[in-house]
Amino acid sequence: MPGTVGRVPTPAGPVPGARAPGDAGMVGRHQWSGTRLGPPEYWDLAVRAAAEIVLASRAPMALHLGDEFLLLYNDAYAELIGDKHPQALGQPAPQVFAEVWPMPGIGDIVEHTYRTGEPFLEREVTLPLRPDAGQLDQAVYVRACSPVRDSRGRIVGVLSVVTETNPATRQLQGLSDFAAALSGTLTLDDVARVALRYAITSFDADRVSFAVDDGGGWRLARRVRGELVDEADERLPPLWRRGPADWPAPAVVSARSGRASYTNDGEPLREIAADRHDQRIQALAAVPLRAAAVRGALTVGYRSPHTWSAPERALLAASAELVGQATERARRFETQHGTAQLLQRSMLPENLPGLPRLRIAARYDPGVDGNAAGGDFYDAFVLPTGDLGVVLGDVAGHDVQAAARMGQVRAALRALALGDPRPDQVLIGLDRLVSSLGAEAGTHELFVTVAFGVIDIDRELLTLASAGHPAPLLRRCSSGGEPRAEYVEVPAGAPLGVGYRPATCTVAFPPGDTLLLFSDGVVERRRQGLSHGLARLAESVAAAHSGDPRALCAAATAAVPGATEDDVAVLAVEYALRPSRSARMEVPAEPTAPSRVRHWMTAQLTEWRVAESVIGAAVLCTSELTTNALLHAGTAARVEIDLSPERLLVSVADSGSRGTVTRARTDTLSSRGRGLGLIEELSDAWGTDPTVRGSTVWFEILTPPQ
Template identity: 80%
Template sequence: MPGAVGRVPTPPAPVSGGPASSGAAASVYAHDWAGTSLGPWPGWDPAVRAAAELVLASPVPMALALDDEFLLLYNDGYAELIGDKHPEAIGRPAAEVFAEVWQLPGVGEAVERTYRTGEPSLGKEVTLPLRRRRSGTVEHAVFTRGYSAVRDSGGRIVGVLVVAAETTQVTRQLQSLSDLAAALAGTLTLDDVARVALRHALASFDADQVSFGVDEGGGGWRMVRRLRGELIDEADERLPPLWRRFPPDSTAPLVVTARVGKSRFVDDGQPLRETAVDRHDQKIQALAAVPLPGAVVRGGLAVGYQAAHAWSGAERALLHASAELVGQAAERARRFETQHGTAQLLQRSMLPAHLPDLPRLRIAARYDAGVDGNAAGGDFYDAFLLPTGGLAVVLGDVAGHDVQAAARMGQVRAALRALALADPRPDAVLAGLDRLVTSLGAEGGTHELFVTVALGVIDADRHRLTLASAGHPAPLIRRCADGGEPYAEYADVPTGAPLGLGCRPATTTVRFSPGDTLLLFSDGVVERRRQGLGTGLDALATAVAAAGSGDPRALCAVATAAVAGATEDDVAVLAVEHALRPSRSASMEVPAEPTAPSRVRHWMTAQLTEWQVPESVVGAAVLCTSELTTNALLHAGTAARVEIDLSAERLLVSVADTGTRGTVTRAQTDTLSSRGRGLGLIEELSDAWGTDPTVRGSTVWFEILVSNR
């Protein structure tokens, strides 16, 4: 009601905000209060005016809602919270100013209750839309509010004091822990854990630099970091992190923290001065490093700022909680990598290290472990020359995902090659294998030994392919007649029973002309849960027919991605192209030196120019190869091998490293600075690309079509 604030018969005094007369305070003093029910400022009750001046001078966000209309005045902190509602909100009813949220629980009704009863209250956290004055953006901020009655000199309630505390940052940090736990649940390797941990720490602490380090397992340490403003795109995320090696007795703060298991917090100084590897480390003034808890992996997580920073209790608690989650994930990853490495080495050591290199028959294969990649499997492939001059190609599947399945696979593959070298007829080879598998089952006292095999013999001179199958999916042939559209068809080969079940294989001979490509595959390529096998077979044929070329390496990549959905089975593919004309090939060994990418560029430009490759293809291929070479040297740290193969239809380039990760020198890191662009460029400039893991290292390849340029 009018006059609720109360007035005293004092003479008018000049309006003066004293030391607080700036910002929101200046706006409050300058407001025309005489036009409101409160009357002129000098005539306010002394107790009310004292409360108002206390609010205006406080650094804590506060507001007064006075009189029955809850007319507002507030300080700078509160003005920052309400964003672009200031300064028009001064002197206006709170219900008008906050019309969009006034009816929400814990907002208007809380103010009105305190005004009626005089009882103070603490509101629950509430999320409100807020326009930030500095950025001009609208975001949903989280607040907690305290309400207290304001009384005049006579003890009468004349308003409500609102003290607001924004808890958005705390809420976000708690949410970030939940997000971190969810992201870490999907990690398998320490590389995965590092990516997630660094991304989380950089965002949660708004830091200038974050680091993650772990012990090497056999002495020494390795560490990876991220910097504020560092350009990391989707292609970068697929690359292995750039780990730096440190000796066992390193004095780097993160290594010391991990080694002794004790946290370290530096508010101001140069904590990385003695161990800095570049200017980014030298600029760090504040650093927090906490150890990862756990018995399997020793490591740590560090957050740094380029300015002095006082580490609050909340920040320390958040960092320790983050390290707890990261440490658990790191231990799972270390166990996985140990088991995975053993299983995969066993698996791949039983597969051929090299496939035949023939002028008219180009061969490629791909194997991807199914389930979680943590167990050896029974899928296998092989290709070898026969005494008759033909090429034998085989793909098989021994049921199971354990060491025993891999061992049986090795026995079957070795026996198949021996039988084929003695008698290359596919039906005779499979009949001999049937007797072997029956014997192995009897020896092991099991009738559950389930083996399927598809075997083909290619006679390139006669343009024919002889096939036999023991319970295996029929091979797919991509045909590409001169001047016609490519199409794919499954070979009409009798399936027969799996080996060990009295297999009586029959053979079929089909045309295999220049331009055709044969694709052998395991059932993991086409089988999916809740999906018929025919659906997968149709999808595979469609994808292979639509491929840009019949290049075997490209078709292997197409085949493994042809059917949507995840598979729990192993995936093996073997492709053989009957080339229209012999291709030209060349290779270069690339030493792990800073000048290597430049040398590759010069060599490749000269070679492709000599072969009269179109200039547009040369430029794209040289750029992509340079980037892949850079990535191989950075992330493997070992020598690499670049191979180029040119046919009438396409240029195929592959870059293979020979190790997972080796030592990368400071000079290499500085010189090979284009890290991260590689895969993005490959996607943009090539017609197809992929990665192939090997027993030691990996291969990245790309294909550029030249027939239409």
């Protein structure tokens, strides 16, 4: 039968020659006389011998003594329980670990061994000894419990030995999470972000890198311990360094040879060091990706000597294999995606007309897949009468054939409008074309929804016709009143190709108003009614800071939360209260470009007598966007500024997604994430727009009244 502390036989005085258990730091120096155990020299000899073993061991050990399971443990165990030490010494274990002791497999194991004397061994167990630790910090242990007997053979406690398993064993358990994260990546940028984040966390490394071949050269992304990586950084592409085909970087050497290399102590990055982070690395493992269609490698490095164990090498090889598979998928996706999207956007207008009083902007986003060309299209063009024709439509289908038909429909609509701009007559002629194309293809499933309108600037009127398309939205902005959004009550009718009947609607379109045409991908979501999406869109448009068309396009595409499988197209036209002033600058891909942009923009806005507070914020934001465009696109950029009495709009456009940027140093631009944070803080609205070739990032700052 187990005995309590009081039943541990103690002599009337100290045992001759007895001494306290071996001093093991703070544990050995603890004042046991103030606990129920009493001074160690009065303990039973067998109990004192067990305490000697515990305190002398380097493995985490603890004694649970008596019916209350009073704790005595060594320094290794103290590190294990964190801030519970030293208060836990001599205290009941159920009280110290009150939050976890009742859990199955925790306190009941100790109690069972104490009652029955049966030893216990569990090879892999997650012990929540530090409940404040996150899920990634929960280690895996081997735990053993054995009964502790006194000199008379009675059970007076339990010896608990807890040994953390090899770190590589824990890391292997994270491979499934890593594989799941990689399965959601689409591009090489995504793969690099996930791989670097996993490698630096799982291996507790000081520096990790990911290298991949880039058609005659190499590009490499890295992360170092302690660098600032926030949510904004995760939205940006990684910082890629580029090198030639014979680049001596260990990652590239491993990728070219297909063999892993391990440096235990040395200067493995001396030849390619970009900064002190590279120079301080002494141990480095470089493992090839083992992919069939792409070459690359993953590296893990430490600032101190490190011996690469067999489990670590196995984990590195498994990780590199997962990254290799994801890299191949990403390379195929980028190739297919680029072809499909280039086809799609080559059929859309590359430039929208610029008119003194009408500001126009459009946005097109692919659906969830993003890999197939779609049938959404938009257009805006000046008619022979001087009016502006605007159109947005959707050809059924999400394949290359749908994109080709979209190009036919868009070209035919413009040709018909240039001959007779009346919206109903344009759609009648277009209906004949669609019916003819359907008969030619031998299908009755070819149909098109479209909304076409004509803006008469002089008469301040908007005439619309719709064939099965969502009703356009008008943002009304009367002087002195709050902006409001209302849908135009235009008869929708049937889509083209399935029995369109002509009908038009004419409404007032005075200065200050903005017209918004959109595809159904903007408002339709699974398990949500269409009315909900339409209401959310109207609310977002009415609540926008201004009627600027670019800002409204961004607000419209983000109005309804949730992913859509359909393409998204938006076209906005603002009838400005007064003409705006605009200027542009072509920015070469060279290190001095951001500085030149800052000087040019400061001079231009000062000449326009913009408030100094607006100039300062705008110049800072533009400098950040220009630097990012040159770094990530690698091509020349274009900066455009447009000033109206209500706001300043600045856009920075690049013309590609790959390339080489000539820079004085490759490790600069440390403010990437903070730069976007500044733009969010200093501007009233900002966003990104894909273009035919490249992308555009813009921001808007409302100007104070003069």
